[in-house]
Amino acid sequence: MKIVLQNLTKIFPSRNKKSDEEVVAVNNFNFEIPDGKLIGLLGPSGCGKSTTLYMISGLQKPSSGKIFFGNDDVTELSTENRGIGLVFQNYALYPHLTVKQNILFPLQNLKGKDKLDKNTMLDRAYEAAKLVQIEQLLDRKPSELSGGQQQRVAIARALVKMPRVLLLDEPLSNLDARLRLQTREEIRRIQKETGITTVFVTHDQEEAMSISDMIVVMKTGVVQQIGKPQDVYDDPANLFVAKFLGTPPINVFSGHVKGGTLFIGGDAVMDIQTVADQEVVVGIRPEGFVLDENGPLKCKPSNVEVMGRDVSIVSTHDASLNPLVRSIVNADNKINISSEYVRYAVKPHKIFIFNKETEERIYFEVK
Numbered sequence: 001m002k003i004v005l006q007n008l009t010k011i012f013p014s015r016n017k018k019s020d021e022e023v024v025a026v027n028n029f030n031f032e033i034p035d036g037k038l039i040g041l042l043g044p045s046g047c048g049k050s051t052t053l054y055m056i057s058g059l060q061k062p063s064s065g066k067i068f069f070g071n072d073d074v075t076e077l078s079t080e081n082r083g084i085g086l087v088f089q090n091y092a093l094y095p096h097l098t099v100k101q102n103i104l105f106p107l108q109n110l111k112g113k114d115k116l117d118k119n120t121m122l123d124r125a126y127e128a129a130k131l132v133q134i135e136q137l138l139d140r141k142p143s144e145l146s147g148g149q150q151q152r153v154a155i156a157r158a159l160v161k162m163p164r165v166l167l168l169d170e171p172l173s174n175l176d177a178r179l180r181l182q183t184r185e186e187i188r189r190i191q192k193e194t195g196i197t198t199v200f201v202t203h204d205q206e207e208a209m210s211i212s213d214m215i216v217v218m219k220t221g222v223v224q225q226i227g228k229p230q231d232v233y234d235d236p237a238n239l240f241v242a243k244f245l246g247t248p249p250i251n252v253f254s255g256h257v258k259g260g261t262l263f264i265g266g267d268a269v270m271d272i273q274t275v276a277d278q279e280v281v282v283g284i285r286p287e288g289f290v291l292d293e294n295g296p297l298k299c300k301p302s303n304v305e306v307m308g309r310d311v312s313i314v315s316t317h318d319a320s321l322n323p324l325v326r327s328i329v330n331a332d333n334k335i336n337i338s339s340e341y342v343r344y345a346v347k348p349h350k351i352f353i354f355n356k357e358t359e360e361r362i363y364f365e366v367k
Contacts, residue, residue, distance in 0.1 A: 001164040001197045003033040008065035025051040027221040038198040040208030043218035085158030089170040091150045093142040100138040128156040148179040166198040239359035252321040255282040265319030271367040281354040288350025289327035295343035
């Protein structure tokens with residue numbers, strides 16, 4: 001099921017009685033979610049991602065704009081008539097019901113032509129439980145389940161209705177690190193097996209990038225960039241996107257361009273073309289550093305963190321806008337942190353330049 005969002009906007013009234021200033025939670029969101037794809041809505045708290053999800057679900061009404069499921073305008077349609085499955089962060093299971101009863105609950109509320117007989121409902125519930133691999137837990141109560149198992153029950157309950165669209169609101173936030181990894185892999189498997197168009201809301205960029213076909217990066221209600229996860233990481237539209245994606249995060253420096261040369265502090269890092277002389281912000285991905293005893297970028301080393309096949313060199317630079325500079329290099333390299341400086345060359349495709357005022361990307365060519 002294709003989902004089309006047209007000029008979608010949500011405005012909340014001010015909570016401050018002394019001010020009439022409204023809160024724009026989502027501002028003119030336009031996007032077409034392809035049929036059968038998993039889309040990650042990504043951004044920090046307050047960026048509007050959950051509000052967007054709730055408008056798609058029908059739990060919140062847009063202030064303006066349209067929502068289409070396929071060719072059907074569902075903007076004014078009630079939640080129960082949209083054919084959606086919704087999974088919340090806190091699972092929202094009925095504690096007094098068994099797993100089977102929780103999964104059956106949406107089917108038992110179907111009326112009219114949609115009403116199912118008892119055997120069909122039981123078959124559907126078992127198939128949904130089997131899909132999320134909890135068929136052996138059907139007689140347990142939620143209190144007897146782990147967090148990951150409860151989340152699977154919530155997903156099965158959303159899938160049992162055979163929804164046109166599956167909506168997941170930060171479904172992994174309450175799980176520990178190992179369970180999060182396992183459950184996100186399960187969500188991707190389930191989505192691929194069912195082919196249901198899925199919208200996944202998260203503030204965790206690693207989650208979004210690992211399972212999404214496309215990601216939508218949001219900030220204060222405004223879409224910053226849409227694209228395939230790797231494309232957005234490799235080609236960020238602005239400083240916010242560059243800083244939000246990546247672990248460890250991108251290294252950010254104060255720099256300037258003069259006479260076709262990019263400087264970080266006093267270090268002439270790279271000769272570039274098509275960029276006028278100006279103050280800039282420079283971003284370098286941790287994997288963009290190359291150890292080079294004659295390299296132009298000089299950092300003061302303070303520590304080496306062993307990561308297995310790679311090591312992370314922790315250093316400082318006077319022009320760095322982060323407290324520390326992190327560079328990831330192959331563990332075969334010999335690093336002497338007692339040296340006054342460690343010198344680097346920089347991979348051109350891992351360095352980005354941004355306008356100091358607008359923070360928009362400045363594109364350049366290497367000489």
